[in-house]
Amino acid sequence: MNILIKNATVITSKESFNSDIYISDGKIVQLRKSLNILEPIDKIIDASGYYIFPGGIDPHVHMHLPTPAGFSADDFESGSKAALMGGTTTLIDFVTPHKGQSLIDALIQRNSEVKNCLCDYSFHVSPVEWTKKTELDIKDCIESGITSFKVYMAYKDSIGLNDDAILKVMQVVGKAGGIVTLHCESSDEIEKLRNELAKNDNLIPEFHSVSRPDYTESEAVQMAIGMAKMANCPIYIVHTSCAKSIQYIEEAQKSEQEVYSETCPQYLLLNDSKYIGDFKDTAKYVMSPPLRKKEDQNALWTSISKGVVKTIGTDHCPFNLVQKEKGINDFRKIPNGAGGVEHRMKLLFSYGVLQNRINYNQFVDITSTQAAKIFGLYPQKGEIAIGSDADLLIWNPKTENTISVQDHYQNCDLEIYEGAKTYGTPEIVILNGEIVVENGELVSEKKGRFLKREVNK
Ligand code: URP
Ligand code: ZN
Secondary structure, eight states, X not given: OEEEEEEEEEEOSSOEEEEEEEEETTEEEEEETTOOOOSOOSEEEEOXXXXXXXXXXXXXXXXTOOOTTOSOSOOHHHHHHHHHHTTEEEEEEEEOOOTTOOHHHHHHHHHHHSTTOOSEEEEEEOOOSOOTXXXXXXXXXXXXXXXXXXXXXSOTTTTOOOHHHHHHHHHHHHHHTOEEEXXXXXXXXXXXXXXXXXXXXXXXXXXXXXXXXXHHHHHHHHHHHXXXXXXXXXXXXXXXXXXXXXXXHHHHHHTTOOEEEEEOHHHHHOOGGGGSSOHHHHGGGOOSSOOOOHHHHHHHHHHHHTTSSOEEOOOBOOOOHHXXXXXXXXXXXXXXXXXXXXXXXXXXXXXXXXXXXXXXXXXXXXXXXXXXXXXXXXXXXXXXXXXXXXXXXXXXXXXXXXXXXXXXXXXXXXXXXXXXXXXXXXXXEEETTEEEEETXXXXXXOOXXXXXXXXXX
């Protein structure tokens, strides 16, 4: 398909400029003012009054995640549709083997689950134990184009790793030129607090947050940074939620250690007052780490503007009320997680750009470009330049919406942003040079592609 976008205000992570954009065969092939195209054009779009952003990249989603309460409510098809409707064109999900399963077998299984994904995608692979095969498996994953690995310091009774195993993963991945991403929460301390709360019959959702205080995150962050230094491995801290963690991350960055940090819209926009109320109104906010204090939100916004926090993922992992109700008598049984992939771009535009916390270029940087750079997708993704994939959002800044469970595309009967006002919408979404969303409708069922990545040499 050949598309000509006229009169565009192009926003990249570095600059803003007026230009026409010519797209052919899935790529951006020309980029300058007043283009005169001689070959046949399938569609001309007049983008006067609109912004053109690169398609969003969400580096942290959990579609079809198995848990004791059943699979997370979005599979790859419904979750990727919600992502596209919100302007996210690339997803990075996870491959999480069960114990005894090799990383490669788990990857093969995940490849069959991802077939209906409408976004382009990749995975982070999670070793859940260290075996004789893990080193080879990691190298095989890298050969297959997966260069990032996720370890959980939390959840030691299931998918979490002990420090010794984490260090080994870091040593192997660091040497191979990959990156380790970490869920930083101190499993043992949280287990101790959970048991104490349970002993005293403190089992409503509010105590989920009490059982995971900020220091359980920041101490794990400090530990992770120390191990990564020892192993000489770049790391990426997922869902950073509190000021104390930011301090350690900033210190490490100042000492030139390669430490990246992600936060999520829920930690920027919601706080722990959400845990006060009925089960139905509070259980939807049960996620790990939990929502924090207003001071933490402020610290996160500041750290974004300073470039300490580099990316915004969503940790999209929604569960329906009936699933959350597995923990109606015991918060420890509530499946952890909430949806957000559909709203990330609009929330960051509305509460970041329009409230002057970040500028337009920073918006692009944190929602797209940095994730592409950190995870080896740049400049194919995350950029508007000749030769880049034509993943573009034609963004109408003038619309007004209210987020509601009644009309969201996420496949879930709960909505943590219920009632939030947003301004601006990706009226047209282009993925690999094809229009996939137009006038608020999904207009293509074309499947996304696996994105093969390469390590830093
Ligand atoms: O509560 C969360 N974050 N659920 C998703 C799984 C995880 O811990 O990342
Ligand atoms: Zn997650």
